[in-house]
Amino acid sequence: MTSNRLEKARRQALQLDRLDPLGEFREKFWISQTPTGNDQLYFCGNSLGLQPKGVQELIQEELENWRERAVEGHFKGQHPWMFYPDNLREPMAELVGAKPTEVVLMNSLTVNLHLMMVSFYRPRGQRQRIVLEHQPFPSDRYAVESQIRLHGLDPAECLVELGSGGDPQTVDESVLEEYLARHGEQVALVLWPGVQYATGQVFDLGRITAAAHLAGALCGLDLAHAVGNVPLSLHDSGADFAAWCSYKYLNSGPGAVAGCFVHERHHQQTAPVRLQGWWGNAPESRFLMGPDFVAATGADAWQISCPSVLSMAPVRVSLSLFQQAGMTALRKKSIAMTGFLEQLVQDELGTSVEIITPAEPERRGCQLSLRMRAGRAAGRQLFEQLEAAGTIPDWREPDIIRIAPVPLYNHFEECWRFVNQVKAILGD
Ligand SMILES: *Cc1c(COP(=O)(O)O)cnc(C)c1O
Numbered sequence: 001m002t003s004n005r006l007e008k009a010r011r012q013a014l015q016l017d018r019l020d021p022l023g024e025f026r027e028k029f030w031i032s033q034t035p036t037g038n039d040q041l042y043f044c045g046n047s048l049g050l051q052p053k054g055v056q057e058l059i060q061e062e063l064e065n066w067r068e069r070a071v072e073g074h075f076k077g078q079h080p081w082m083f084y085p086d087n088l089r090e091p092m093a094e095l096v097g098a099k100p101t102e103v104v105l106m107n108s109l110t111v112n113l114h115l116m117m118v119s120f121y122r123p124r125g126q127r128q129r130i131v132l133e134h135q136p137f138p139s140d141r142y143a144v145e146s147q148i149r150l151h152g153l154d155p156a157e158c159l160v161e162l163g164s165g166g167d168p169q170t171v172d173e174s175v176l177e178e179y180l181a182r183h184g185e186q187v188a189l190v191l192w193p194g195v196q197y198a199t200g201q202v203f204d205l206g207r208i209t210a211a212a213h214l215a216g217a218l219c220g221l222d223l224a225h226a227v228g229n230v231p232l233s234l235h236d237s238g239a240d241f242a243a244w245c246s247y248k249y250l251n252s253g254p255g256a257v258a259g260c261f262v263h264e265r266h267h268q269q270t271a272p273v274r275l276q277g278w279w280g281n282a283p284e285s286r287f288l289m290g291p292d293f294v295a296a297t298g299a300d301a302w303q304i305s306c307p308s309v310l311s312m313a314p315v316r317v318s319l320s321l322f323q324q325a326g327m328t329a330l331r332k333k334s335i336a337m338t339g340f341l342e343q344l345v346q347d348e349l350g351t352s353v354e355i356i357t358p359a360e361p362e363r364r365g366c367q368l369s370l371r372m373r374a375g376r377a378a379g380r381q382l383f384e385q386l387e388a389a390g391t392i393p394d395w396r397e398p399d400i401i402r403i404a405p406v407p408l409y410n411h412f413e414e415c416w417r418f419v420n421q422v423k424a425i426l427g428d
Contacts (some may be wrong), residue, residue: 014412026054030050042409047394052321054085099235116302119266121323131160131217133176134161173204180215181215187212189212193223193225195365200225201364206233209238220243224245240262256314257417281293281295282297338405341415342368391421
């Protein structure tokens with residue numbers, strides 16, 4: 001009986017793969033390998049995306065440009081370094097739903113959060129608090145804590161985390177709205193994730209931003225798990241700033257250059273507080289080497305140093321893949337594939353495994369967070385057995401196994417194999 005159901009699901013998976021208009025994109029990636037030379041079941045694109053095959057060539061191009069032209073590579077060669085970031089701005093802006101001048105690629109994520117908070121966390125009078133959800137990614141929490149101290153304030157009073165605490169749980173947007181209705185006049189900044197990293201919950205970013213603004217606070221977003229995963233319309237959401245990394249769903253490799261968004265309403269401000277460097281100076285006068293800083297247009301003004309071209313090359317490849325596939329088509333496949341995996345987990349593993357990610361497609365991306373009903377030790381054991389069997393999920397303390405079927409390179413049949421594998425391990 002059960003095996004009939006499982007067999008039927010397998011045929012369904014194969015059929016869905018045959019009909020998948022994005023199926024061929026898998027060929028554009030290197031699939032990581034088991035020690036015996038087979039493709040891993042890779043469900044960890046939420047942590048580090050697979051390498052697009054085109055990356056090596058583009059990095060090689062810049063190595064050659066450097067070798068052959070040295071300093072002249074700044075202005076010569078196929079992709080002069082001076083203008084390299086300009087090729088990335090439009091596709092990145094399109095991906096996050098922003099105007100090109102609102103987006104800049106620079107640094108890494110936590111650094112960008114700091115730079116943004118220097119400008120947009122300006123505690124005044126009673127308004128000193130930064131509000132986060134209750135399970136912020138540790139790096140974000142550390143950054144916020146230190147920004148509060150930078151102003152001579154006490155994180156115990158000024159750092160607020162909203163949610164029910166303890167267990168990984170989703171947080172309804174209304175929790176923030178209610179808090180702001182009561183304490184809004186004490187809040188300087190709301191810093192919220194697009195997708196919560198542990199539960200996979202997607203937030204309504206327009207609603208989060210509107211609540212912050214209604215309370216007279218500013219709103220910043222961490223899009224580490226949202227970019228390349230769910231459609232975004234950053235400009236329309238109204239957020240004041242946002243930051244994200246590009247090594248997760250954007251597949252741009254470890255430490256790849258990160259993205260940053262500053263809403264255009266902050267572009268015209270005269271002399272906002274900002275950490276300055278020569279790269280934030282307008283390009284027309286950057287090399288006049290004058291003593292006075294003339295801010296570049298838009299988000300570019302927040303650049304400090306000259307960009308790392310070698311770490312931008314993979315982002316070029318990745319963004320062109322996103323442009324070819326299209327976020328609408330990717331999202332459509334993502335909803336179908338995550339739904340397929342969810343149904344299989346419920347049907348085949350439901351007695352042992354609980355899914356803590358929201359069930360509504362609009363409240364999640366491609367990640368499902370699983371938890372063993374038998375507790376942490378059972379979950380940890382399953383995770384290790386999966387790894388030994390050539391599957392790459394990831395583990396988040398205290399007891400979460402995250403599985404992210406990524407629409408650019410995962411197949412439905414891999415979701416089926418995963419469930420079949422877990423079933424075999426658990427002896428269900
Ligand atoms: C991945 C991730 C980070 C990582 O920060 P880096 O500065 O890139 O090391 C930070 N915040 C969140 C929410 C993340 O998911």
